[in-house]
Amino acid sequence: MHSVLTRGNAILAYSLSVLAVLTFVCFISTVFIDYRTNATMNTVKVVVKNVADYSASREKNDLGFLTFDLQTDLTHLFNWNVKQLFLYLTAEYSTPNNQLNQVVLWDKIIQRGENAVLDFKNMNTKYYFWDDGNGLRGNQNVTLTLSWNIIPNAGLLPSIFALGSHAFRFPVEYTTARV
């Protein structure tokens, strides 16, 4: 502490140590919070087509089209260790080819301060619902679930499943009209 430089170095080092401790306290204060909450979703229009998937094998695969409703209130999930939520809507189903298929159909980023009360009606999906074969037509049990990643200031990056899901079935006939 005998010169200006050593004193500046000492208080900078000490400030950074304190900052590390504060960040750790922030992490500890939020690590045990249960971030699950209710979400209700519903499908409105469900059709399936059989078209060539030019992005993959060029063979004809099943392509599902659906529109959905989604209601949930995520406002209370935000605290001082949440910067944003990454929501994604997943369809899960099983086919003869695969025991478990998971397809992300839609996603959304909600940042701190933005409106987190979601009430969507008849929304289109953002991403194609491709199957890797012909497993969608007449599939009796496709489950929609909503999940979210919590992007924190410090700590873990948990992936949370919303409470509530919606099961629907695809029609047994392919649609040939334009959707």
Added chain:
Amino acid sequence: MYFFDTLPTHMDYDGQRKAEKLSRIIITLFGVVGLIWGYIIQQFSQTVYILFAGFVLAALVTVPPWPMYRRKPLQWQKPRPECDGTESVMKSKKKK
């Protein structure tokens, strides 16, 4: 440039101890207050800003060698004339 040479940069030992203690107290205090305030309003960024304010205050108060850190200079012993063999000192002694 002579102006800068005339600036005092010295802190005595007691002043160094006081400066270190004071900087620790200021930064810790601002950190604790920032943590509490940030938790109340649920904004961790405010915690970081308050800690930064404490850092700036501590830098202003304890980095420059203010006169308050120079109040207890070391009491050096007077040079003993017998042990001193340099010529200049001998000359000054003779003049006296």
